[in-house]
Amino acid sequence: MSRLLRHITLLVLLSAIAGCSSVKDAKDQVTGWMGGGDSTISTADEKKGADGSTGPLIKYAATLRVSKYVDQRKSNNPRLLGVAEARVSGVDGDQLLLDQEIAIIVTTAIKKRFDTEGYQVLEGGSANSALFEVSGVIKDLTLNVKARDEINIAIETTLKEVATGKVVWSGIVMEKNDRFAGISGNSKGDVVAYMNKILRVACTKTVEAVSASLMASRPELFNLTPGTKPVPGVTVYVAPPAAQSTPAAPVPAVPSHGAQPGGTAPPPAYIPRASDTTGLLLVNTNPQRAKVYLDGVYYGLSPLRLEMEPGVHAISVKLEGYRMSTEKVSVRKGDNTEIELSLER
Numbered sequence: 001m002s003r004l005l006r007h008i009t010l011l012v013l014l015s016a017i018a019g020c021s022s023v024k025d026a027k028d029q030v031t032g033w034m035g036g037g038d039s040t041i042s043t044a045d046e047k048k049g050a051d052g053s054t055g056p057l058i059k060y061a062a063t064l065r066v067s068k069y070v071d072q073r074k075s076n077n078p079r080l081l082g083v084a085e086a087r088v089s090g091v092d093g094d095q096l097l098l099d100q101e102i103a104i105i106v107t108t109a110i111k112k113r114f115d116t117e118g119y120q121v122l123e124g125g126s127a128n129s130a131l132f133e134v135s136g137v138i139k140d141l142t143l144n145v146k147a148r149d150e151i152n153i154a155i156e157t158t159l160k161e162v163a164t165g166k167v168v169w170s171g172i173v174m175e176k177n178d179r180f181a182g183i184s185g186n187s188k189g190d191v192v193a194y195m196n197k198i199l200r201v202a203c204t205k206t207v208e209a210v211s212a213s214l215m216a217s218r219p220e221l222f223n224l225t226p227g228t229k230p231v232p233g234v235t236v237y238v239a240p241p242a243a244q245s246t247p248a249a250p251v252p253a254v255p256s257h258g259a260q261p262g263g264t265a266p267p268p269a270y271i272p273r274a275s276d277t278t279g280l281l282l283v284n285t286n287p288q289r290a291k292v293y294l295d296g297v298y299y300g301l302s303p304l305r306l307e308m309e310p311g312v313h314a315i316s317v318k319l320e321g322y323r324m325s326t327e328k329v330s331v332r333k334g335d336n337t338e339i340e341l342s343l344e345r
Contacts, residue, residue, distance in 0.1 A: 039090065039092040039093060039097065041081065042098075042099045042192070043098055043100055043192050060118045060221055061221040062131060063131050064121060064130050064132040064133065065123075065127035065133050065134070066110055066133075067107075067133060067134065067135040068103055068104070069103050069135070069136040070103065070137045070138065071102055073102070073139070073140055073141065077097070078101040078103060079102065081142065081143050081191070082096045082144040083096065083144050083145070084096055085145060085147075086146055086186070087185040087186070088145055088188065090187060090188045098192070102141050105199070109196075110206065110207075113207045118298075131161065131163075132159055132160065132161060132214075133160045133162050134157065134158070134210075135157075135158050137156040138156075139154035139172070140154040141153050141154075141155070141199070143191065143194065145181070148178045148179060149179050149180075149186070150177075151175070151178070151198050152176050155172065155173050155206065156170075156172040157171060157172075157173070157206050158170045159213075169210050169213045169214070171206075171234055173209075175205075206234070222300070278308060278309060278333065279309075279331035279332050279333055279335055281304075281305075281306045281307075281329065281331050281339070282303070282305055282338040282339070283341075284302060285317050285342070286342045287319065289319070290318060290341075291317065292315065293316040293317070293318070294306070294308070295313055295314055296314070296316075308331045309331070310332055310333040312328055312330050312331075313328070313330075315328070322344060322345055323344050325342070325344075
């Protein structure tokens with residue numbers, strides 16, 4: 001009986017020890033999940049284009065090189081994104097550190113946005129032949145995790161002509177956003193995804209503002225109608241004047257007898273329209289800023305002004321949230337053809 005009692009007692013002790021060990025292991029696992037290992041927030045998954053695409057099929061003739069943006073934030077750590085006052089799984093401590101410098105992340109995002117928009121972003125030795133140089137300063141880029149995550153972005157960008165050093169455009173984009181991460185809180189992936197989302201908004205506004213000014217000053221580099229377009233959230237410092245239409249020269253009066261003094265007939269008045277070998281196609285959409293494809297090739301955002309080969313062309317316009325609209329249009333040599341497409345949801 002005593003032997004049986006001792007045996008039962010031994011089993012109880014072994015079970016208790018095993019239970020304690022299991023609790024200790026569970027605590028160790030939780031500790032490791034919260035703060036063990038590398039707390040650095042990785043941006044390795046953000047290698048795609050600014051909108052996940054590979055960019056348009058045809059590039060603009062505007063070539064540019066992008067210099068590394070200068071980090072002028074108050075932080076002494078070039079990889080510091082912000083502080084965490086609330087729980088972020090996988091992060092040990094209250095600092096949110098990225099695996100890359102903020103300046104590199106911003107520069108890469110700007111390059112991708114220009115490339116996706118249709119510019120030729122030159123790299124390496126070929127950058128010496130670029131027409132324009134993009135540079136900038138990061139005034140602010142912070143993301144703090146609190147009861148609501150808060151992000152602030154202020155990025156200043158300057159566009160110069162490489163040949164002359166002349167400033168073509170300069171401005172600053174400022175974005176401020178906040179969100180509730182949810183009851184479960186944030187993870188490393190949530191934080192970097194939120195940062196990239198708002199950074200893409202800032203980069204898109206920057207490129208749109210630069211494009212509008214370049215189209216006004218150098219329309220020959222684009223297939224778009226010259227003009228400027230205000231972009232919400234962008235304060236412009238320097239921009240070229242809007243393209244002014246040149247009034248048509250008055251047609252000289254023709255004598256009633258049909259000849260100029262001296263007996264020679266006056267030359268017929270020439271009204272410039274399209275070239276003598278192509279036709280001019282004007283594409284308008286409602287709403288505007290829709291992607292325009294001609295014969296399956298992307299040409300830009302509406303409204304568009306294009307010189308096309310005479311003939312019948314298939315035109316398609318796409319805009320997020322709307323149904324694609326497709327029509328066929330006949331372009332005539334030396335003539336203007338205008339088409340307006342309405343998009344339906």
